[in-house]
Amino acid sequence: MMEIGLNHYLVLSTILFSIGLIGVMRRKNLLLLFFATEILLNSVNIAFAAISHYYGDLTGQMFAFFVIAIAASEVAVGLGLLIVWHKRHGSIDLDSLATMKG
């Protein structure tokens, strides 16, 4: 109990991942869907860092860096698209995205 092992971190990562999944499933607002996506990416990063530490291998940390880089560019492009959508339709709910008429 007092000795923190790899399983503790993996369980924590899984808990955070399921919180993010619940967020993805119950949200309708696209901005809050993005927040839930960030939670998913962060929980995976914890698992990567923990495995990297307990196996003495740097590969996990490298992957965490690239996950962070991908998350940053995803946010930049996604927010740009979201702003364009909000200017055109006045809402960022998923319901208004149901049809993809150009």
Place this chain on the structure above:
Amino acid sequence: MFEAIAFYLFAFLTTLMFFITVTTSQALYALTALAAGMIFISAFFFILGADFLGAIQIVVYSGAVMALYAFGMMFFDTTRAVKEKNGNKYIVAGMSIVAAILVVIIFAAPMVSDNITALYPMTEGVGNTQDVGMVLFTKYLIPFELAAVMLLVAMIAGIVLAGKKMDLSLTLYSTAEIKDMKIDQDKKVLS
């Protein structure tokens, strides 16, 4: 002992913050809770000895990404409460549990076979940042450059998408002009 205390404290705080993020109906509360959760997550990286990753987590997530969200939220109407999907609760709960079990299996699979060998082992007597630099600029140089190009593409995409019609300010026009603009916009959307 202290590691255990720190782990449980930050695990509780992170879970709480992310729980607030996915359950609150105010977008601003969600943003603030998410930023706090990101900072608490960086504590895990410091506990695990990944100092550079922890610093990057604070700089990129709490600094850049959260600032981007905060600026982006100025474009949206975030004052009203967010509507939520009210789907079948049992389906949502069941799918969450299945997905969580799947993640555990994914992580447990290589440990059961117990054949993980360190591809790039940590060097003794070298700080984490130096170690990361040595591996990143030798073994992972091409992914690193590709990530740089990807960030450049994302930056240009952000400027092109969000910067359109920035010079048109809704506060400087009269109501009639805004109505005309709305009609024009609707025509453009429908055509």
